[in-house]
Amino acid sequence: MGCRREEVRKAKARLELGLATAVKENKKSFYKYTNGKRKTKGNVCPLIDAAGNVTTDDKEKAEVLSAFFTSAFNSQSSYLRGTLCPDLDIWADTQHVSPEIEVEAVRELLLHLDSHKSMGADGLHPRVLRELAGVIAEPLSAICQRSWLTGEVPEDWRLAGVTPIYKKGRKEDPGKHRPVSLTSAPGKVMEQILLGEITRLASMGS
Structure with missing residues (x-):
């Protein structure tokens, strides 16, 4: 296949x-x-908001879906803001250690980006990043390193283009749609780096 x-x-x-x-x-x-x-496919059909009103304006429908997706996400999160998931407690004491993000590691991740994926809200296509990996790896590693030290993420990396995909049931019900998002490719590289470091620190603490 x-x-x-x-x-x-x-x-x-x-x-x-x-x-x-x-x-x-x-x-x-x-x-x-x-x-x-x-x-493109037709617009999303009229939706029923939390107050039971029918919305037909595209902006209003987007707000209804956004409110529902946000509430669904928050309801699934059982950890208080500012606290660690229990699985991460084992490496909490090592957070003061700042790993050095290697340029070669970033280059390797860039070379493995799927060039057929669509670009995120930042407008950077994975194919461009992949083909320019040798040039982009060093500045991107510096950005990732800075992000790790400050705990801040570039604003473009936090943006996502979200498309509602109808599942089944009443189309007017926002709950019958699921969000599919396109996020930043550099942000995904940073996620892979964080995952690797968290996994490494967790193995050290076990």
């Missing part, structure tokens, strides 16, 4: 390259293909 998927991706890449190369001689095929890619 994996090999077939890769073959399909390569065939698609060859098709797109051919269309882009021959755009001057065959504009019709090029724009037909790109316009087809730009087509």
Whole structure:
């Protein structure tokens, strides 16, 4: 299955390259293909808000979904703000240790980004980051190091493009939609670094 998927991706890449190369001689095929890619599904149907009112305006529907997704996330979190999950208590005493984030480790993570994934709200496409890994690795490692030391995350890394996907049941019910988000690729690299360090420190404390 994996090999077939890769073959399909390569065939698609060859098709797109051919269309882009021959755009001057065959504009019709090029724009037909790109316009087809730009087509999106219909808007979300009217939704019922917490007060029982029907919302039809796109902005209002977005606010209804945002409120519901936020409440669902918060209700699933059983830890108070500022406290550690019990699984992380074992490395709490080692938090003063600031690991050095290696440039090579960041470069390796960049090289393994899926270039077929969409870009996040920051506008940085994984394919660009992957192809420029040799140039980006050093400044990105410095940003990650600074983020670790200060406990702050770049604002763009906290943004996400969220799309509601209808599941089943009453379409007017916000609870019948699930959020699918596109987040920052550099932010995902930072997450992998944190995961590695947390795992390492946890193994030291066990």
